[in-house]
Amino acid sequence: MSTGKISTGGGQGLGQNPFGALSSAGLPAAKVGAGRGEPGQTAGRPGSATPATKNRGRVDVRRETGNRGGKTVTVVDGFVGIGFPEKEQLTKKMRAACGCGGTVKGGAIEIQGDQREKIAAILSAAGFRPVMAGG
Secondary structure (H helix, E strand, O other): OOOOOOOOOOOOOOOOOOOOOOOOOOOOOOOOOOOOOOOOOOOOOOOOOOOOOOOOOEEEEEEEOOOOOOOOEEEEEOOOOOOHHHHHHHHHHHHHHHOOOEEEEOOEEEEEOOOHHHHHHHHHHOOOEEEEEOO
């Protein structure tokens, strides 16, 4: 008389390893630190000796004083394809490098004072092509 229950007493093991028939023959050897940004790894195309420089487009760097009570402000605009969080990170780097205040307003970055040279260097390092505009 069977009660329809399955025994949970353990019994025999699986009896076979489902991965036992697999082998690594024909697979490429793994590189140590590959894909993890380890030191010594170069960016860019495989086999290239120099890191790839990422061109993220032209941005305008200009100085403004209008409607600001005579205060000078450096404005960076013309960003294509980046969002507000990345603009905030760039603004934070610029404020730290220039030692002044700044904000993101209307899609443009505004930094207090005439800081065009320092800002252009930061933008170049980030892969942008800064173009000086205005006086």
